[in-house]
Amino acid sequence: MRLSRYFLPVMKDTPADAQIVSHRYMLRAGMIRQQAAGIYSWLPLGFKVLKRIEEIVHEEQQRAGHIPLLMPTLQPADLWQESGRYDDYGEEMLRISDRHGRDMLYGPTNEEMITDIFRGYVSSYKDLPLTLYHIQWKFRDERRPRFGVMRGREFYMKDGYNFDLTKEDALHAYNRHLVSYLRTYERLGLQAIPMRADGGPIGGDYTHEFLVLAETGESEVFYDSEVTDLSFGDREIDYDDKVQCQGVLEEFTSRYARTDETHDEAEFAKVPEERRKTARGIEVGQIFYFGTKYSESMGAKVQGPDGQVVPVHMGSHGIGVSRLLGAIIEASHDDKGIIWPEGVTPFHCGIVNLRQGDEAADAACESLYAALEGAGLEPLYDDRDERAGGKFATQDLIGLPWRITVGPRGLKNGVVELTSRRTGESEELTPEAAVAKVIAIYENIA
Amino acid sequence: MRLSRYFLPVMKDTPADAQIVSHRYMLRAGMIRQQAAGIYSWLPLGFKVLKRIEEIVHEEQQRAGHIPLLMPTLQPADLWQESGRYDDYGEEMLRISDRHGRDMLYGPTNEEMITDIFRGYVSSYKDLPLTLYHIQWKFRDERRPRFGVMRGREFYMKDGYNFDLTKEDALHAYNRHLVSYLRTYERLGLQAIPMRADGGPIGGDYTHEFLVLAETGESEVFYDSEVTDLSFGDREIDYDDKVQCQGVLEEFTSRYARTDETHDEAEFAKVPEERRKTARGIEVGQIFYFGTKYSESMGAKVQGPDGQVVPVHMGSHGIGVSRLLGAIIEASHDDKGIIWPEGVTPFHCGIVNLRQGDEAADAACESLYAALEGAGLEPLYDDRDERAGGKFATQDLIGLPWRITVGPRGLKNGVVELTSRRTGESEELTPEAAVAKVIAIYENIA
Known part of the structure; x- marks a missing residue:
């Protein structure tokens, strides 16, 4: 969505x-x-x-x-x-x-x-x-x-x-x-x-x-x-x-x-x-x-x-x-x-686009979105033209267990950020690795 | 079931x-x-x-x-x-x-x-x-x-x-x-x-x-x-x-x-x-x-x-x-x-055992049941110790679109009967072919 x-x-x-x-x-x-x-x-x-x-x-x-x-x-x-x-x-x-x-x-x-x-x-x-x-x-x-x-x-x-x-x-x-x-x-x-x-x-x-x-x-x-x-x-x-x-x-x-x-x-x-x-x-x-x-x-x-x-x-x-x-x-x-447990979360993973309208960021988000949907997961893609702070606050409030953050700076290095809502810990991964990790997490709890 | x-x-x-x-x-x-x-x-x-x-x-x-x-x-x-x-x-x-x-x-x-x-x-x-x-x-x-x-x-x-x-x-x-x-x-x-x-x-x-x-x-x-x-x-x-x-x-x-x-x-x-x-x-x-x-x-x-x-x-x-x-x-x-259309039928296929308690018939029904369930379908297996006439009447009344009938006589020739509820037409098939046909029917309407 x-x-x-x-x-x-x-x-x-x-x-x-x-x-x-x-x-x-x-x-x-x-x-x-x-x-x-x-x-x-x-x-x-x-x-x-x-x-x-x-x-x-x-x-x-x-x-x-x-x-x-x-x-x-x-x-x-x-x-x-x-x-x-x-x-x-x-x-x-x-x-x-x-x-x-x-x-x-x-x-x-x-x-x-x-x-x-x-x-x-x-x-x-x-x-x-x-x-x-x-x-x-x-x-x-x-x-x-x-x-x-x-x-x-x-x-x-x-x-x-x-x-x-x-x-x-x-x-x-x-x-x-x-x-x-x-x-x-x-x-x-x-x-x-x-x-x-x-x-x-x-x-x-x-x-x-x-x-x-x-x-x-x-x-x-x-x-x-x-x-x-x-x-x-x-x-x-x-x-x-x-x-x-x-x-x-x-x-x-x-x-x-x-x-x-x-x-x-x-x-x-x-x-x-x-x-x-x-x-x-x-x-x-x-x-x-x-x-x-x-x-x-x-x-x-x-x-x-x-x-x-x-x-x-x-x-x-x-x-x-x-x-x-x-x-x-x-x-x-x-x-x-x-903080939703994975078993009941309304969406499996949030996608936050830090610079809506930036060509590389938009394309990376679309590609993450398609990859997660293709694996049978439901991502929630924050594609609004809003400041990053507001997007993070919404993600934290609604409590999706995982969030992928996409911005032009990271993409220059080929990475996005995968963050756990529960621990707050983030790691930088290639988009493909981030998707693979999210898919693996939900396969383990299915 | x-x-x-x-x-x-x-x-x-x-x-x-x-x-x-x-x-x-x-x-x-x-x-x-x-x-x-x-x-x-x-x-x-x-x-x-x-x-x-x-x-x-x-x-x-x-x-x-x-x-x-x-x-x-x-x-x-x-x-x-x-x-x-x-x-x-x-x-x-x-x-x-x-x-x-x-x-x-x-x-x-x-x-x-x-x-x-x-x-x-x-x-x-x-x-x-x-x-x-x-x-x-x-x-x-x-x-x-x-x-x-x-x-x-x-x-x-x-x-x-x-x-x-x-x-x-x-x-x-x-x-x-x-x-x-x-x-x-x-x-x-x-x-x-x-x-x-x-x-x-x-x-x-x-x-x-x-x-x-x-x-x-x-x-x-x-x-x-x-x-x-x-x-x-x-x-x-x-x-x-x-x-x-x-x-x-x-x-x-x-x-x-x-x-x-x-x-x-x-x-x-x-x-x-x-x-x-x-x-x-x-x-x-x-x-x-x-x-x-x-x-x-x-x-x-x-x-x-x-x-x-x-x-x-x-x-x-x-x-x-x-x-x-x-x-x-x-x-x-x-x-x-x-006569349920395939899209809404409560069970995808009935299985009628003509001779409950007969070793070969029971085993064939169990194997059909497992194969259909394994393909993600829901069969309804009439495993009651009842006469064939009563089992057929129940199947016709509740209207499952497909029925597989299993009896000792057919099994001697290696076949079961697949019947369409809508046309009433039956064909003799090996159990494997009957399962394959039912699976194909539902793949086409999914």
Whole structure:
């Protein structure tokens, strides 16, 4: 993309009402625009990152054998009356009446609807195990929306639901989700720590939240510092292998790691003192096993191999897709702007032309642009007739991990400059070598 | 995907309340499930086609230089009060009140919000031309939703908006949209004829609807039969070339083609009698140029090169993404089921194992499956322990364009059968030759 043809409304001034850094940078980098309290437009740059995160979530869910579908944003109230949650949910549920006066709601989550889909088609254990998920807009009418996309009202979430014949199978589905979430967060450039959580209104005995450590996190967290040494890495996983998935769960959850909701001082005290850590964390996902809570109340039953008709064991598993943009920025920025991890960056590499209109500089930029595009990468070429300082400030603010700077002086020596946004380090390379290095970087993370 | 692990709830019986063939087949093929009047879940097979159409629409819009973003589903009422449409829109607008009693609505279209975004950031002609678009869920509270996804209440639409300094530039944007829409529909396997339309409540002097001819179309259409001979084909287009784009517009719109809303008997009579045709059509898109209607009422102005501040010229341009599934099926089916065009098929090729459990048949199917996946295609392997008749009926109903049938008898002679869903013709080929042929077919349409 050429910046002269793009829509990237960056702002110099810090918006007064944005309290946390991710909200400030998303506004300043022209990623989002508030349309009403807690309701945002995703401007082109923000939309690109949102789509990239969505793609990674889809890929990792499908790798785990989970099947995508899409439920609508609006739901009829009667499904929620059946489960008993229509009255319980309170003011966070946005209730709507249509032109015929029928009670509807904007879905805050989808346990009822997915259970309705399941019971509409499945009646035999032979169709199990089954995990269905979708990524769809949700609405929770927060009393006090704030922190930009971190606590919006209209938000984008992946929510998945497993249906299994037995508790044992359902706990394997739980483990599969834990494993797939660890992979997902690492691809997003995040360390998200599974912490024992509280079932809350959805209920559930087995539940973990995934937290990203950040000063601005809404939760206080307590953990054994050994958990931050763990990394999923590029290990091979067979998602059908119950023992292997259980092993990952144990590896990542056996050490103490809890939020304030479940914190237990006595347990924490057993952790050696030098490893006892307190910090703040941002919740970016949660997995639940809740047994037969919905399948009993809504009649989602199957015939087992013994001929008995039994309610299925279920769980629900969520990743806050839109919230993740905020979490990634909270975890990865400096005082000049955002620093995107390579896995989610909206453009792979910036190209800054220091002297737009200079024949050699223009030609070199065009040739870099074509070479990067030819390799399947998306460069963002700042081809505007602006001063170098302004171009650098924009690049730093929007946070592309790599930048190639092209100027007449360097070109006389046959070189351009390749700069890492994270380290700030630059090296002079021939244009061909710079392109080759950028291509190699992205091949390694694909 | 292996069918034994997928969620494809096909139905034998024809649903009683589905009046048109696309609705019946989408229900029977397990593509959609009605959750409330005019509100559907997209089951896995339907979701795959929806995503494929969305991808093609994105690709063609971006090829034309249009920039994607994403506006929220809910909008504050005050934007619509500014434009004057809040009271005009009537009962089709779903009006919502949040917990603080603020008036909101579920967006039926986005002229107001996109104009608000534009005026929030752009103030100079130097940032023009600009076309922004999104693909997002919309809601129109139809009094009588029907025909499945063809006239739903919650529907998925691509809507794009151009901002230009002059009427001339805006008409070029209009032409760009016309060209990109012709390309889009052809990639979807559809012939969509641009017909002169009526501005309706959005207004506009220049507007064309795109109609797909089908018996079940909601509009009566009148046209010169020469329009159905036109095809966009694989011609190269430079979207910046005003003359070229205008040429395409003239080629595709100079002959008589109108819906009943704009039909003019006297004009139609000038068409030679043997070329005068009457039929029914499904509207799958519309383009509008409406000048300064919204930019004046909402203050979307820029400073021109002469220093004058003037309202921008705008247009809006829509493609009914979810409705397209219905339109494609109406245009492409037989009495056994759907026939997907290669460009949108949910899976590229079916594999039917005639004797599940037979060692040679199982091994041959696995090897075909791996070869197709290895080539980047998505096969659907019917690995269930079912009778051949049931497997063929499912394949015909869900409409994959190609099927490879594998049985012990053929394998003794070293062959499998490759069958075209459209023609019903089969040929015996070695497994390697069958794979090569399927790969070649999709290479040609990519």
